[in-house]
Amino acid sequence: MAIAAVAVGTPAVASDRSVRWRRLVIPTVVVATICVVGAWIGDGVPTWLDARVRPWSDDVYDWTVQNNGDHWLFTRVFEPIADTLTATNDAVLWVLRHLRWPGVLTLVALIGWRTGGARAAIVGMLAMAGCGVLGFWDETMVTIALMLVAVIVALLIGIPLGILAGRSDRAERWLRGVLDTAQVMPAFVYFLPVVVAFGIRVPAAAIATVVYATPPAIRLTSHGLRSVPVVATEVGNSFGCTSRQLLAKVQLPMARRAMLLGLNQVIMMAFAIVVLASMLGVAGLGGRVLSGLQRVQVGQAFAPGLAIVFAAVALDRITTGERAKRGDRVRRRMPAFARGRAHIATIVTVGLVVAVAIIAAGAGADDFPSAFTIDITEPINDAVRWVNDNFRTGVPVVGGTGSFSDFLTLHVLNPVRDLLVDSPWWAVVAASFAIGWASAGWRLAALCGACFVGIAALRTWELAMDTLSQVLVIIAVSVLLAVPIGICVGRSNRAERLLRPLLDAAQVMPAFVYLVPVIFLFNIGRVPGIVASVIYALPPCIRLVSLGLRQVPIAPREAAISFGATPRQELVKVQLPMAARAIMLGINQTILMVLSMVVIAALIGAGGLGLETVYGLTKSEIGRGVAGGVSIVLLAVVLDRVTQSWGTHPRRT
Amino acid sequence: MGAGATSDSVIEVRGLWKVFGPRPERIVGSPSADLSRRQLEATTGNVVAVREVDVDVAPGEAFVVMGLSGSGKSTLVRCLTRLIDPTAGIVRIGGVDVTAADGETLLDVRRNRVSMVFQHFGLLPHRSLADNVAFGLEVRGVDKSRRRAKAEEMLDLVGLAGLGSARPDQLSGGMQQRVGLARALATEPEILLFDEPFSALDPLIRRDMQDEIIRLRSEVSTTMVFITHDLSEALRLGDRIAIMRDGRFVQVGTPAEVVGAPADEYVSNFVRDVSRSHVLAVESIMTLIGAGGAGTNGFSARVPLGTKVCDVMSRLAHHDLPVGVIDEDGIVVGSVDRIAALRLVAGEDVLDVIDGTGDR
Ligand SMILES: Nc1ncnc2c1ncn2[C@@H]1O[C@H](COP(=O)(O)OP(=O)(O)O)[C@@H](O)[C@H]1O
């Protein structure tokens, strides 16, 4: 720094001073102005600051209820779409049901074999059979059918758009803006407009899932095309490929592997949303969990929750082939069926599955045999009772789950919430403005301030502060836990081997499932919501921290060691600083997950904005739901952009 | 062989510019083009990769472009078939103005007249070797059996017979580049473009591949534009060499001209470490002897014109007499003595004897 100043001379000092002036004085003045104006207006959100979103949304909803029989928007647009989706869903479900359970298991095994060899086949088939063993075969098929429909539609929309975005920078820029916004919206928020347009049940659930699964489909295609090396495109062009030849002969074949890996993400995401879409009144696994949760009957929620886990594992196993992951080298070691040509494999698969289904029909194997099923509801309920009797209080040292819950509520959650709720609203706006400015300058500051004023205008201030307090606590706890664990996993291969399967498994679980074990331990309220969110957010956070550390190139680390750095010095002076950005970006991603989970946690009594959307969805109070949903999005935007700026801008010194 | 423009050159480049960055047209020929690279990038955000290049390549010629990394070689060669669109200037390939061509003409040029060999081979990993080799034909719409036959033939030509069904990732780098070469040859192009084809290979393999090119040139008379950053490669393969620096040609000449008479400091730094006796022929240092003049006797040996100086060194060392140089008719036209040879090795200028390009 000193050398630079000397070298550049006086002008640099002068400009330094003016920069510092701009950096400090202007935001101070703005913050002071906000405070003065705010104090003059009053500490509570003034009544005139009202965007009237609630009454307006209610009017829109009333209008749709009155007109959905005759207005062209419904008869010509929404209804045909809804009918097509319902018909497709019925058709897929018909096929799955007529394949009967032996046929479906055969199909799962063959797909698994083809994509990942014998291991994937066995694990996939066993996990899928597990759904039947728990007694939820038909619910699983209902859920999977809906997911398949949504995935097909998402791909039909996403792949062409992805090709566009992959080949044209302008299209990429446009779509990226839309996709980035779409990404910060928790799933619940998508549900509201869908309900307004499509009502509830299958079409609404399918549409909501499509809306959610299309962005990753676009992303995977575009990313796949963009990961094709420039030289391959140049080779194509240099031999005179037309644009279409280039796509068909060079770009798409080379993007295939990346696209297959992305397909797995699309499927898992769609599955998670379909489960959650039980809120919209579809039957299936999610519906069973939901009704268990609503009646606070852990046993009734636990068994279908476990079935969801099994189904997720099965889907994940058979769609992330080792082959797609590791490339062609693995392929050579795989069985002949997996190596062979695609169309022959398809014919063999279809033939075998149909044959099995016919034999099953002949043998009368219509339902999953009750001899194989186990009802775990009662044992679970007993376990819950036992936990309640033995672990809620009085456990030495830790004090039990009830004591933990009380401690967290009284000494952490309430103080943070009270701080946010009791502070004058303008003080929060001013603080967000200041944080935005310190993070990335005036644009972000303006965005933060505007978002909080928007929340005030939505008339959801106290609820938003409640949710924000929960989010902040969750993030603090998650980061405090994840960073040390992530450092362990990032530096020790043994820790990595130990935790990797757990992290992998956690990644495919739908958020919904995490609610079940926590009510098992903590009953309902804010604390189980927070614990579920932490559990949900930890694995990706740990994974990203360790990934960040592992991505630090070996050369500087070796250099540090060669100068005699201790392992700790090497970590603190080399690895952590070099991984800082990656770690911050990891935290950024975690925050979005936390927010979506806090919203879902409203189902088990976490309150806040999530509860507004749940009310909106389940009690048809659309206005309330929309106000809550939009507030969530505004919060998400602020949290996302601020943490993103920490990851992308190097900290100024 | 001379640098003079002739109407029968297969590649004709006039005033070619390529500027990267925003609104590149305004940089061409403007004063800001003369700014240093760093200044220009700081003020306008532009990078001048190729500036004001003129070239004529004669049919059958091997034209080598040499320069350090970042000097604009790849950009130049890509501008020839508009893999990169030039900012200004004209490129004619076999008389067709490529820079003004519509899509169809451009495709025709790329499909039928020019093929390219890439630095990192650029094989398509999802295709077998045979399908890689036949790629150009497939794009052109040639039917499958003809493609297959041609691919076999080409793989045979580059010494990879019978490997048609293998995949690129099963091959070593050298073998991959043989496939790249076969792929370029399969379309029977008039012009072959090479963008540093061997720089990713080990030195020994690189030498093999250079021999392969020399052998090919004796069999087919394709015109070649060869990019390299390796001077010895340039000297081995080139009929003419262009030295490129900051997007500009600083010298164009035969290997002997470049080594014997570097146009400036930059080029002489480049060629300083070359063993000049390996590149220059005896005529560059010989003392001329008039027809039937005195001193036609008293040579330790007689060598034809074009003999490299290094080949007469040992004779000069062992005998006090000079070596005579004879022309095609066996008539002695000059003599080389120890002192001349030593002066060459010592790095003294020899350009007065060369018919230079007038660059200096
Ligand atoms: N697409 C591009 N955008 C901006 N600058 C580029 C681009 N491609 C090349 N350049 C710049 O142009 C100059 C010449 O590059 P190149 O032709 O690749 O050099 P060479 O092949 O001689 O190493 C380099 O300084 C490079 O940074």
Ligand SMILES: [Mg+2]
């Ligand atoms: Mg290059």
